[in-house]
Every structure is written in structure tokens, then in C-alpha cells.
Amino acid sequence: MTTTGGGAGAAIEDRVFAALANATRREVLRLLREEGPQPVQALADHFDMRRPSLSEHLKVLREAGLVSEQRSGRQRIYRLEAAPLAEVQDWLHPYERFWRQRLRGLGELLDRMPDDDRS
Numbered sequence: 001m002t003t004t005g006g007g008a009g010a011a012i013e014d015r016v017f018a019a020l021a022n023a024t025r026r027e028v029l030r031l032l033r034e035e036g037p038q039p040v041q042a043l044a045d046h047f048d049m050r051r052p053s054l055s056e057h058l059k060v061l062r063e064a065g066l067v068s069e070q071r072s073g074r075q076r077i078y079r080l081e082a083a084p085l086a087e088v089q090d091w092l093h094p095y096e097r098f099w100r101q102r103l104r105g106l107g108e109l110l111d112r113m114p115d116d117d118r119s
């Protein structure tokens with residue numbers, strides 16, 4: 001996620017972030033990470049929604065490159081594709097460093113403050 005202007009790279013980044021913005025889609029990614037590739041029905045069993053609604057979420061994830069679909073007979077098996085998540089992590093790393101420094105500074109300030117012995 002190193003693009004700085006518009007164009008196709010930014011559009012892909014936008015799709016990844018838009019996909020991750022939804023709690024249902026994040027849960028689908030968690031399930032695929034923890035339990036491995038799964039058919040649509042197995043994923044649908046985890047949610048209180050109709051299968052066409054879940055299929056829409058899977059479509060968004062697929063278009064963002066976060067999952068891949070493999071057909072096996074009449075079943076569609078979904079698999080996590082983690083490469084776009086590594087790009088998100090690369091993008092977030094400077095912000096993580098920023099907040100870590102800020103929190104370290106806060107901790108140092110709190111350590112220098114006298115304890116309030118009033119009870």
C-alpha cells in the first residue's frame with residue numbers, strides 16, 4: 001500500500017479498507033484464518049443472516065482480494081488470501097509507531113508525577 005496518488009492502486013486499497021470496515025466481513029476472515037478453507041454453508045452457519053446476504057459479503061471480500069473461491073462440484077470453498085492484509089499492516093505500521101511513542105511519553109509523565117496519597 002505504497003501508492004500516494006489516485007489510480008488503480010488506490011482503488012484496490014480502498015476496496016481492502018472498505019471490506020475490512022464491516023464486522024461481518026472481519027468475522028468471515030477470522031473464521032477462515034482459524035478454521036481454514038470452508039464452504040459457504042459452513043460459513044453461513046456462523047451468522048444470523050440469509051445465505052444471499054453472506055454471499056454479498058463474500059463477493060466484497062473476493063473483489064478486495066482477501067478471499068479466493070474454488071468450486072468443488074456444487075460447493076464453493078472459500079480460502080483466506082492474506083497478502084492484502086500484509087499491505088494493510090505495512091500502511092498501519094507508522095501509525096502504530098506513532099502511538100507507541102505517545103503512550104511511552106505518557107507513561108514517563110505518569111511515572112514522574114507524585115502519587116496521590118489521599119484516600
